[in-house]
Amino acid sequence: MWILFACLAALSAAVVVTLSKAGIKDVDSSLAFAIQSVLILIVSWSVVIFQGNLPDVTRIERKVWIYLIIAGVVTCMSSLLSFRALKLGNASQVSPITNTSLLFAVILATVFLKEKISWQVVVGALLMAAGAIVIAVSRE
Template structure:
């Protein structure tokens, strides 16, 4: 089931690039990121309220809070740089380079989370990096 969510994430990420490229024409990329963030904020909290997940807030630990805040900071910086790259580059180049994050996430998961690195996963990450280099160079 996880792969269905991952595939949907990929589809919406692809749409994000297309919609963003059209939407940032003539707009400051930081302003565009801020507008996008407000939309996401409203959407995310609407889902939380709809699912009645607010009571779960009290169960969050200090570690949960710290790493969710760090994740939010990383997401925000990623979006700021992504929108700036989209504004000055082509979607066909920016989006694939952005997806090098997959290979970076694999490496970080091995180093920091102790996840095993199979030959298949290492080859996949390597091909992502190779593909990224082909597009950049």
């Protein structure tokens, strides 16, 4: 089931990139991200409330709060940088470069989460990164 959700997330991310690029045409990229963030906040807390998970907030451990807060700050930075890149470049070139995060995620998961990776994962991540770079440096 995780593959289905991952594919749907990838499709959603592609739609977000396309709509965001269209939306920042005549708007500052930081302002556009701030507008989207408000909607993200509303939708995400609505899902938590709808699923009945709001009481779980009080049961989250301090260490988990720290991880989530740091991840939230980095998510914000990532999105602000992505929006700025979209403002300055073509979506078809910016998106592949931002998706080289796959390579970094594999490295970080191996180092910090002690996940075991196979040679296929290494080769696949390197090929995806190489493909992203080829797409990004292509001329129109």
